[in-house]
Amino acid sequence: MQILRTVEELRAWSRARRCDGGQGIALVPTMGALHEGHASLIRAAVEARPGRVAVSIFVNPTQFGPNEDFAKYPRTFKADCELAEREGATVIFAPSVEEMYPAGAATFIEVEGLSDRLDGKSRPGHFRGVATVVAKLLNAAEADLAFFGQKDAAQVAVLRRMVADLRLGTKTVVCPIVREVDGLALSSRNVYLSAEERKQALALSRAIRRVESLVAGGERLSIRLMEAARDVLAEEPALRMDYIELVDWETLWPVLIAAPGSLFAVAAWVGNTRLIDNTILQ
Numbered sequence: 001m002q003i004l005r006t007v008e009e010l011r012a013w014s015r016a017r018r019c020d021g022g023q024g025i026a027l028v029p030t031m032g033a034l035h036e037g038h039a040s041l042i043r044a045a046v047e048a049r050p051g052r053v054a055v056s057i058f059v060n061p062t063q064f065g066p067n068e069d070f071a072k073y074p075r076t077f078k079a080d081c082e083l084a085e086r087e088g089a090t091v092i093f094a095p096s097v098e099e100m101y102p103a104g105a106a107t108f109i110e111v112e113g114l115s116d117r118l119d120g121k122s123r124p125g126h127f128r129g130v131a132t133v134v135a136k137l138l139n140a141a142e143a144d145l146a147f148f149g150q151k152d153a154a155q156v157a158v159l160r161r162m163v164a165d166l167r168l169g170t171k172t173v174v175c176p177i178v179r180e181v182d183g184l185a186l187s188s189r190n191v192y193l194s195a196e197e198r199k200q201a202l203a204l205s206r207a208i209r210r211v212e213s214l215v216a217g218g219e220r221l222s223i224r225l226m227e228a229a230r231d232v233l234a235e236e237p238a239l240r241m242d243y244i245e246l247v248d249w250e251t252l253w254p255v256l257i258a259a260p261g262s263l264f265a266v267a268a269w270v271g272n273t274r275l276i277d278n279t280i281l282q
Helices: 007-019 036-048 077-086 124-143 150-166 187-193 195-216 222-234
Strands: 002-004 027-029 053-057 092-093 147-148 171-175 240-247 263-270 273-279
Touching: 002 007, 002 171, 007 053, 007 092, 007 124, 027 036, 027 124, 036 053, 036 077, 036 147, 036 171, 053 077, 053 124, 077 092, 092 124, 124 147, 124 150, 147 150, 150 171, 150 263, 195 222, 195 263, 195 273, 222 240, 222 263
Parallel strands: 002 092, 027 053, 027 147, 053 092, 147 171
Antiparallel strands: 240 263, 263 273
């Protein structure tokens, strides 16, 4: 497995693969600290484009706010490379900040009408940074497929809109949330949790399961679903609520009645760690 450091190297690799008469390129964008959730994305990419899978590892500074965890975000490059290789990735793209944002860089992508909803409302500027770096990665890899996890459902909505608006020609593939045995959604930030905080964090997945159960029983009113989720989260008084929302997954606008495909999403602070979870309702 190769480790590439520059856009020029990644683009040359991608074009060489295209010239050999095979299929296109699959990209799995990550910030590293890889876990089983990322592994599931890599496996899906390998199944779709065997021998043509690039995994990017780049902690993107522009998606972190001034009081967020950029400096301490977990960086486990050697272990990340081992996991990616084990799962069948072809190359790792691990650029420097200077490679992704050349001196004087002044171009950013703002997906208006989506970037200030859900996580974007809580983290101003976050989706501006995400959209910009993902566009750069898709352009560098010239990927026809890009793989993302459902856990970042609001991010997926923003990126789908960006790809469509800019006619990038990349299909976004969304893979299911991967959970621990006890239900906690896998996240690179879970390493921040103490043993007690990890127990508290399980309230998020319990709230999700409660909502799924209500919907399966016929409940569709947003106000009742959100109330039920709020009651579950209140069982852990140490949690600090960020949001509970039922939205249209395409627009991220709130909806009053849950329809098949609606996104039910929650976010909360557990200690100093902000965690998210969601479900796509049936």
